[in-house]
Amino acid sequence: MTGEYAGEVAEDDYGPTITRRRLGRIMRQLRERTGLSLGEAARAIEYTTASLSRLENGQQGLNIHVAKSMLDVYNEVNRYEEILDLCRRSHRKGWWQAYGIHGRGYITLESDAESARTFEPLLAPGLLQTAGYARAIFEAQGEVRPERIENGVRVRMIRQERLRDARRPLSLEAVVHETALRCRVGGVEVMYGQLAHLAELAELPTVSLQIVPIEAGAHVSMAGGFVILRFPRRVLPDTLYVEHAFGGSDTEKKHEVDRAKLKFDRLRGMALDEASSIAFLQRLAEDLQ
Known part of the structure; x- marks a missing residue:
């Protein structure tokens, strides 16, 4: 797997989640530049402190009218059109909404990421699953409506396409415990x-797959x-x-993300190397024949 595989991404290609978070960060920087506290700024724009905090953290959208009021309060002129454009783009719908998936969950983050590191103890990673798997x-989770199941399957297959996308590839490092591969x-x-399928995808230049064998015993997770995303x-x-x-x-807190990175490195150290992991997958498949 190549380490720095992702190419340049135009700002217009960012989805609503990353755009909303960027907008929130900019508005916080503008407020801090003026010397206003969160409470003072909230009163000035007739907002609640809690709502302004959620906005700055990217957890809440920002409409054009509130954005204009904030820019006036913060005396911002040079970035006026840029910020209003970000505001408009933060309200665009993500492709996943056509399949009945709403909210701000994992898919909204992954769609804008350039790389993902994931450890899976009980399942094949979602990005590496077959439609049948x-x-x-989904069926085991008790979802009884067929259209919901098929939409969920289709979304996973669309996500997987980025592993082969030459323009906006997603680089994936996956560590999977043998337990996940033994469950039929x-x-x-x-x-x-x-x-x-796992053995096939592990050959892609965007994918690194390592297996932690049961014999390795107890581990740090x-x-x-968990998944660690980079943008x-x-x-x-x-x-x-x-x-x-x-x-x-999800969290951006550095100390928590750093702990996860350390755990991931330790899990990789316990795992078989990539070539041995592919051979291990092939042996497991042969045992099923």
Whole structure:
């Protein structure tokens, strides 16, 4: 896998999430430049302090009218049109919304990332799943509406296309525990296809895949998996995403992201190297025949 694979990304290519977060950071910088506290600025624009805090953190959108009021309060003239344009673009819909996925979850972050490092203890990584494997996962979760299941499967397949995208590739480093590969999700046929698919994708220049064998014993992330995302030209700080049974959460806090990076490096150190991992996948697939 190449280390710096991602190419240049035009600002217009950024999705609504990264645009909203960039906008929030800019507005915070403008406020701080004027010397106004969060509470003082909120009163000046007739906003609540909590709402202004969410806006600056990229958790809440900013409409044109409020943006103009803020720019007046902050005495900003030179970046007026730039900021209003960011404001408009932050309200664009993401491609995933056409498939019934809303909110500001993991997909909105991954769509703007240039690289992802992920540890999966119980599942094949979403970016490396086959349609059959993904479908079996959704069905096991009790989702009974077929259209919802098929939309979820389609979204995973679209996400996977970026691994082969020459213009905006996503670089993926994945560490997967052997336990995830032993669980026969969807039955023997589906699992055989999934193992073969992992071995195939591991040959891509954008993908690094390593397996932690069961024999390695206890490891530093027994409680679950995680993903570390990096963004183009560092317009956002590295972000840690942790999924759980009822959703997920993300953080940009440096000390938490750094802890995750250290854990990931330790997991890689325990894992088989890339060539041995591909051979291991091939042996597992042969055992299913």
